[in-house]
Amino acid sequence: MEQEGIDGSYRDGDFGEMAYLYAPVGLVVTENRVIRDCNLAFARMFGYERAALRDRLFAILYPSQEEFVNIRNRGIKDLRESRAYWDERVMMRKTGDLFWCRVRGHSFTPDEPLMRAVWSFADLSETRPYQPLTRREREVMSLLGEGMTSKEIARALDLSFRTVEVHRGRLMRKFGVRNTAGLVQALAGLGGAHMVPHGKRPAEG
Structure with missing residues (x-):
């Protein structure tokens, strides 16, 4: 048929x-x-x-x-x-x-x-596997993508420097990278005005 x-x-x-x-x-x-x-x-x-x-x-x-x-x-x-x-x-x-x-x-x-x-x-699964992130990890991810350091992120989120470093380490493991430069490069692929973060309210257009 x-x-x-x-x-x-x-x-x-x-x-x-x-x-x-x-x-x-x-x-x-x-x-x-x-x-x-x-x-x-x-x-x-x-x-x-x-x-x-x-x-x-x-x-x-x-x-x-x-x-x-x-x-x-x-x-x-x-x-x-x-x-x-x-x-x-x-x-x-x-x-x-x-x-x-x-x-x-x-x-x-x-x-x-x-x-x-x-x-x-x-x-996009083959090129961008889904990585479940906690709310804090999404916040740290977003600020890292903006070029902020761990100290700056700690101040912005009212967290300790150590806590931010723990979240950054978890993000590196989830994205399979070994350093901050690799993480920033991975996050760059998730950024931009056309990316709707999972679990975050998108800006209304």
């Missing part, structure tokens, strides 16, 4: 449905944050059957209801102005495993950007 559909697309020259269904990147059509349809790559990425995702609220693919709510307004300004937006965020598979995704969106309704839109999802 699958091969018949592909053969029919080549025979008729109508490749739209085939390209959507078998695209090597996850594609999903949404209406007011409800999944109206998705392709095979998207369903496989999250560990679901396509039918199980149709007409489901996108919240089931987020690590928590709080993060689903918090991220709602991120990118609204870009979608209104250019219809396009992208970021990198942590999502959740059916198994409960968390992973980084690169998300790109196009709105069909710029006056109400999330009313009707199409999104692509790329799994």
